[in-house]
Amino acid sequence: MRLLALALLLAPTAMQAAECRDLSFEGASYTLCEVAAGEDLRLFQSGPDGAYGSFKNVDAALATEGKALGFAMNAGMYHRDLAPVGLYVEDGVEVSKLVTRAGPGNFGLLPNGVFCIGETFRVIESRVFRKERPDCRYATQSGPMLVIGGKLHPKLLADSDSLYVRNGVGVSRDGARAVFAISNEAVNFHTFARLFRDELGLPDALYFDGNISRLYAPALGRHDGGFPMGPMVGTVVPKD
Template sequence: MKVKIVLFSFIIALAVVLISAEQDTDNLFLTYKVDVKKQYLRLFWKDEKGKRFGSIENFKLWAAEKNLKTDFVMNAGMYKVDHSPQGLYIEKQKVLFPLDTSKAEGNFYLYPNGVFFITAKKTAVICTTERFRNNKEIEFATQSGPMLVIDGQIHSAFKEGSKNLNIRNGVGVLPNGNVVFVLSKKEVNFYDFANYFKSLGCKNALYLDGFVSRAYLPSQNWIQTDGDFGALFAITKSK
């Protein structure tokens, strides 16, 4: 009887620890998983009149005029001073900005950096910039950096316990091929941010941006509509 009581107590204690860990994760990260086969995940930069969306609010207003319901919006890869995408940007199979393989300072150039893209066959891929090849079947793509997880390993430049804390957002590809977007609700270092993607099973994950990052996800009561970005990720559907 004592053995059963001890075992039951251990199971209860383990359940409490797991629930507590999940709650801590929920408090630290906003996580949204996308089935790219069923949900139309797209990149947006300018509207049909050539006007940059900029903020999430502007995008929502544009979508409403098109009679579209906005399910999700998040800032995409990094952008330049003029708010044009930094590095490769492909929209509707058209290359609007070329791949950036130059060397410079800043997170974008903390090699290896990488590219997130969606093919015309609705397959999502993240690869290092070095491995990227445009086979003309890529529907949407955004370049950013650094890579967070590369072939299942956390970027070697990240240090556990680092004091380099910031709000961060990123994107990963899950083992089943779905895409996962993550926004830190609190400031985190690169290592912990990358480790979260790894814990989800992502073999490759890409950093998108820092303190400017915002997301609109009404299904999780996360409503941020400000910002002044380059490109945006968004999922919409007909009302």
């Protein structure tokens, strides 16, 4: 009975908060937040009064329900009006459609992908997503893919001098874990992708954004501010 009680305490539940920690990889500093399947992980873009634009506004909206953000991060690219670029699904409702054509900028650097939140987590290449149409309660499209089936995106160059603060998400092979990462200093795509594959052992990872990358992690005393954001991802926990 004691072993059973301990197992229940350790099992993931929707009441748990994401665990955030700092990590050094090849001399660069990162902050990671890990979420287990079963936690209340959601995407946020707009409410009754329009686009949220900030972690503060999302947290305030949740407070009316007696809830709060456990952690949050920007989660995909967006237009000037803060509307998402590419596929965006919030609480089962498709807000904007999947884009599979090549295009300018990081989003159009194919293959790009979709982060899908269902019973488990998935990072799926966009054209595979179009064929499979998995059941996602929440989904956000971004690009480029960083790691695809254990292989780095072929266009990510080890000696690239394109250095930015970057953030993204990687998912375990069984879909039971999603690890969100943000660099605390400027890194290139290749290094950021290898963080997910080589350090974290995650076979699939997706880039969210760079330069504007921000994190809300109250357990670490961190609340990045700045100009308004589009889609955000975060855990929902009971308000203290």
